[in-house]
Amino acid sequence: MKTFEEMWEDLKPYLSCEKGLDEGYYDGKYTRYFARYCKHIVGVDISPEFYEKAKENLKDLDNVELKIMDAANVDYSDKYFDVVLCTSFHEFDLSGKDEFKMDLELKTRILNEMARLSDTIVFAEIDPDNLSAELYKVFNPIEQHDVRTRKSNELIDKVLKKKGYKLLLCDKAVDKIPYKSKEEFKEDMLSWWAEVHVPENEEEKQQMLDKIENILESRKFLTNLCFDDVFRYTVYKKSN
Numbered sequence: 566m567k568t569f570e571e572m573w574e575d576l577k578p579y580l581s582c583e584k585g586l587d588e589g590y591y592d593g594k595y596t597r598y599f600a601r602y603c604k605h606i607v608g609v610d611i612s613p614e615f616y617e618k619a620k621e622n623l624k625d626l627d628n629v630e631l632k633i634m635d636a637a638n639v640d641y642s643d644k645y646f647d648v649v650l651c652t653s654f655h656e657f658d659l660s661g662k663d664e665f666k667m668d669l670e671l672k673t674r675i676l677n678e679m680a681r682l683s684d685t686i687v688f689a690e691i692d693p694d695n696l697s698a699e700l701y702k703v704f705n706p707i708e709q710h711d712v713r714t715r716k717s718n719e720l721i722d723k724v725l726k727k728k729g730y731k732l733l734l735c736d737k738a739v740d741k742i743p744y745k746s747k748e749e750f751k752e753d754m755l756s757w758w759a760e761v762h763v764p765e766n767e768e769e770k771q772q773m774l775d776k777i778e779n780i781l782e783s784r785k786f787l788t789n790l791c792f793d794d795v796f797r798y799t800v801y802k803k804s805n
């Protein structure tokens with residue numbers, strides 16, 4: 566499998582442009598990668614809290630303009646952007662996490678909006694086989710992240726191909742996230758899904774940590790002190 570740096574090298578020809586749109590920037594981690602290649606990035610995220618977070622994290626970059634904006638209704642003219650980048654954005658249920666329903670209508674509206682804004686659309690999303698799907702269940706047992714990710718990928722492919730886009734690239738890469746100790750690793754896993762559920766007491770916390778430990782060790786992540794965050798990345802392009 567490709568390394569994370571190789572993934573960005575593969576995407577570089579599509580991300581190297583004048584005007585790019587980053588959808589759902591969260592804390593700006595991947596906006597920073599995008600900013601290596603694109604001259605001017607507009608980032609949109611619906612959350613005011615993440616706006617503040619990303620603003621702080623990216624304050625040293627002068628080619629990123631962050632906005633609080635709904636990806637279903639982006640206030641820019643048709644084909645304004647050379648490229649739209651989505652990292653770990655589309656596979657999530659964009660309508661909210663309480664029921665984990667698949668709002669295909671909302672996802673379709675967002676895809677149509679992307680197609681209105683650019684002829685090149687890049688996705689770097691959690692792979693359906695990423696271990697995070699198992700870990701997510703510790704926080705909410707009804708979540709089937711792998712199933713929703715697969716459905717989301719099918720929808721992206723169907724909607725964009727119907728609109729005349731071609732799939733130019735489809736590959737997988739691993740972002741290796743290192744940890745200094747098992748304790749730091751497990752505590753970080755608790756924080757990844759703190760938005761979904763925080764343990765109510767010490768007993769529940771220990772139970773969750775035990776489950777997390779078993780899941781991580783199923784792929785020797787704890788032994789290696791490294792989380793292999795596997796991405797599936799795709800490039801869709803429409804030529805006129």
Ligand SMILES: C[S@@+](CC[C@H](N)C(=O)[O-])C[C@H]1O[C@@H](n2cnc3c(N)ncnc32)[C@H](O)[C@@H]1O
Pocket residue numbers: 588589590591592593594595609610611612615634635636637651652653654657659660
């Ligand atoms: C899982 S995070 C992904 C973040 C980031 N791109 C990454 O790879 O780390 C999904 C992000 O999408 C944002 N989001 C959800 N619905 C949105 C919408 N309709 N319009 C814009 N942003 C949205 C959330 O606030 C969140 O920051």
